[in-house]
Amino acid sequence: MADEVVLLDFWASMFGIRVRIALAEKGIKYEYREEDLRNKSSLLLQMNPVHKKIPVLIHNDKPICESNVQVQYIDEVWHDTAPLLPSDPYQKANARLWADFVDKKTKGEEQARAKKEFMESLKLLEGELGDKAYFGGENLGYMDIALVSYYCWFHVYEKFGDFSIEAECPKLIAWAKRCMQKENVANSVPDQQKVYEFALHLKKIFGIE
Amino acid sequence: MSKAAGLLILDYWVSPFCQRVKIALNEKGLQYEDRHENDLFGGKSELLLNSNPVYQKVPVFLHDGKPVCESTIIVSYIDETWSSPPLLPPCSYGRAQARFWADYIDKKVFDATGNIWRSKEVNVEAKNEFIGILKQLEEALGDKDYFNGATFGFVDIIAIPLTCWFLAVERIGGFTVAEECPKFSSWTKRCLQRESVAKALPDPEKVYEFVLMFRKMQGID
Numbered sequence: 001m002a003d004e005v006v007l008l009d010f011w012a013s014m015f016g017i018r019v020r021i022a023l024a025e026k027g028i029k030y031e032y033r034e035e036d037l038r039n040k041s042s043l044l045l046q047m048n049p050v051h052k053k054i055p056v057l058i059h060n061d062k063p064i065c066e067s068n069v070q071v072q073y074i075d076e077v078w079h080d081t082a083p084l085l086p087s088d089p090y091q092k093a094n095a096r097l098w099a100d101f102v103d104k105k106t107k108g109e110e111q112a113r114a115k116k117e118f119m120e121s122l123k124l125l126e127g128e129l130g131d132k133a134y135f136g137g138e139n140l141g142y143m144d145i146a147l148v149s150y151y152c153w154f155h156v157y158e159k160f161g162d163f164s165i166e167a168e169c170p171k172l173i174a175w176a177k178r179c180m181q182k183e184n185v186a187n188s189v190p191d192q193q194k195v196y197e198f199a200l201h202l203k204k205i206f207g208i209e
Numbered sequence: 210m211s212k213a214a215g216l217l218i219l220d221y222w223v224s225p226f227c228q229r230v231k232i233a234l235n236e237k238g239l240q241y242e243d244r245h246e247n248d249l250f251g252g253k254s255e256l257l258l259n260s261n262p263v264y265q266k267v268p269v270f271l272h273d274g275k276p277v278c279e280s281t282i283i284v285s286y287i288d289e290t291w292s293s294p295p296l297l298p299p300c301s302y303g304r305a306q307a308r309f310w311a312d313y314i315d316k317k318v319f320d321a322t323g324n325i326w327r328s329k330e331v332n333v334e335a336k337n338e339f340i341g342i343l344k345q346l347e348e349a350l351g352d353k354d355y356f357n358g359a360t361f362g363f364v365d366i367i368a369i370p371l372t373c374w375f376l377a378v379e380r381i382g383g384f385t386v387a388e389e390c391p392k393f394s395s396w397t398k399r400c401l402q403r404e405s406v407a408k409a410l411p412d413p414e415k416v417y418e419f420v421l422m423f424r425k426m427q428g429i430d
Contacts (some may be wrong), residue, residue: 050313050345059302062302062345064302064305064309064310069308069309069312070305070309071307073301073304073305076301089289090272090275090286092285092286092289093277093286096279096285097278100282101399116371139415170210
């Protein structure tokens with residue numbers, strides 16, 4: 001039986017980006033369905049009744065939710081190509097720790113205090129990267145996918161917060177650019193300028209200054 | 210019980226996150242050293258600060274000196290390193306479901322208890338949110354004995370230590386879980402009958418005393 005893979009997603013979602021990259025890395029053909037978040041489809045509500053959020057991965061009619069769970073699922077099911085997680089349990093635990101750190105710490109906000117914390121988190125991540133080409137070592141891995149999904153939003157944080165990430169964390173930006181040179185990543189990530197315009201639009205709607 | 214070289218957990222008695230790790234080790238029949246951090250509010254040990262520089266929190270699990278942090282990640286590590294008995298289901302879809310519910314529990318349950326016991330006045334909204342979360346978990350449980358199915362496993366381990374805080378939540382919030390979520394209550398009792406769980410968990414009365422002391426310290430009471 002041929003695998004049927006559907007991804008319910010939203011173009012600017014960093015969580016959706018992760019799944020797109022993982023599917024591309026594994027060379028999996030799938031149907032991409034764009035969701036209107038103000039008018040969620042009945043399929044989305046049916047497949048993710050708990051959180052009612054994208055992305056939702058549907059594999060042979062069975063839903064999997066939460067981006068990091070989805071990436072691990074993809075890695076396990078299509079395990080004979082492009083491994084995303086290391087096989088060694090200790091290294092696996094380390095990759096999971098840093099991916100979890102990314103989710104806990106890199107939520108962008110415009111306040112000065114959040115900016116300082118955000119930069120500190122990025123510096124910690126730079127430390128973890130060290131001299132490696134990727135967090136995964138020589139190849140793109142689980143942790144790279146978790147963080148690069150935020151990259152298109154960095155431009156937004158920089159503009160809103162009026163600071164330069166590259167000035168403070170040049171190694172991290174070099175890593176991000178390296179990832180973006182990979183076709184699977186570049187094709188999965190929306191244009192930074194489009195994301196910025198979207199963020200401005202949200203700002204207007206919600207009346208945030 | 211099998212002995213494996215150098216298993217150490219940096220622990221704090223009331224932390225449900227530490228208890229997850231102990232249950233997992235107990236389930237695997239492993240012996241370990243349980244080292245107590247006595248003062249998390251000002252005097253964390255050097256070993257803790259060095260082995261968890263990112264968060265500086267317990268639990269930290271040290272396997273032959275190599276630290277693993279974050280309780281859910283530690284439990285996965287233990288399951289992957291010592292394969293018997295397995296804590297996660299064998300099929301990828303089942304594992305994805307287990308990880309999803311572990312993530313849900315991590316995101317929702319402890320904070321929801323905190324919204325009740327950190328509140329000066331009885332907070333009806335917080336109580337309803339908490340009950341809603343337990344009802345969601347009841348749905349996930351369905352008619353199964355455990356979240357995994359017929360056998361105790363990963364999701365059960367992630368959830369059960371949090372129930373030690375429910376007595377405090379009940380007394381402060383003015384309700385009982387048994388009345389509002391009987392299925393969840395039955396599952397709790399079933400898990401507590403397991404030796405691996407019973408010997409890892411503190412007496413809920415002691416947790417309640419801890420909560421009262423914390424409330425006084427914070428000027429809530």
